[in-house]
Amino acid sequence: MQDRTDEIARRLDVDPRVLALVVGAPWRRASGVDSEPAGAAGSAAVDPAGERPVHGRVFVGVPSPSELRELDLPADGLRHFGLTPADLRAGGWTDADLRSAGIPVPGAEGTGRDGVEWFVAGEPAQLMLGLRPHGAPRLARAEPRWDGHIPGVEPVDVEDLPGLAGCTDPEAPAALAVRELRDGLLRRARRRLVHCPVCLRQVHRSNTTHGACHGCAGRWLGIVY
Numbered sequence: 001m002q003d004r005t006d007e008i009a010r011r012l013d014v015d016p017r018v019l020a021l022v023v024g025a026p027w028r029r030a031s032g033v034d035s036e037p038a039g040a041a042g043s044a045a046v047d048p049a050g051e052r053p054v055h056g057r058v059f060v061g062v063p064s065p066s067e068l069r070e071l072d073l074p075a076d077g078l079r080h081f082g083l084t085p086a087d088l089r090a091g092g093w094t095d096a097d098l099r100s101a102g103i104p105v106p107g108a109e110g111t112g113r114d115g116v117e118w119f120v121a122g123e124p125a126q127l128m129l130g131l132r133p134h135g136a137p138r139l140a141r142a143e144p145r146w147d148g149h150i151p152g153v154e155p156v157d158v159e160d161l162p163g164l165a166g167c168t169d170p171e172a173p174a175a176l177a178v179r180e181l182r183d184g185l186l187r188r189a190r191r192r193l194v195h196c197p198v199c200l201r202q203v204h205r206s207n208t209t210h211g212a213c214h215g216c217a218g219r220w221l222g223i224v225y
Contacts, residue, residue, distance in 0.1 A: 018169070
């Protein structure tokens, strides 16, 4: 997967070398993170009589972000008028506009249900770094999850990340505070890692069958996931 470390450092306004030393690197987009909760706005309701999607769309055009601010209308309120993120994008909103309004970008891999963009580091994944449209970044431990047969990760033990903006010294107080937070999460993450007895690679203990990683269990034990 593509290394996103430089992109994250730019968005956090921190030197990439400091990000690597204090938090970790390289970072890649998280996979398998819920984009919206079940039943969230954006899912069409159904008319029981005719089994037709009901959107209640009575509007002319799509307001731009600037018009939205002039109307003093909360961005999330657009959903109550039948406007989904996809509608806004079709009406001229950019992905940056959606993120600035706290609205998840349709189809954005690694975007959580609350609009947080999650990235992971480690092999297997151990840390997750979340970038919010508004507010402090978040740091979490990566926990494996499965969506049917599709593997992914989810953030657990989530903590707000102390400010690193403008930091150029990995020994600065702000950097040391981040490192302390990171080390605590890593200790918890690594207590959950085991070695596959077949290929001898580290793997999360929840991703094993009879002690073997899923790759080896599939190849040598004939188990299909």
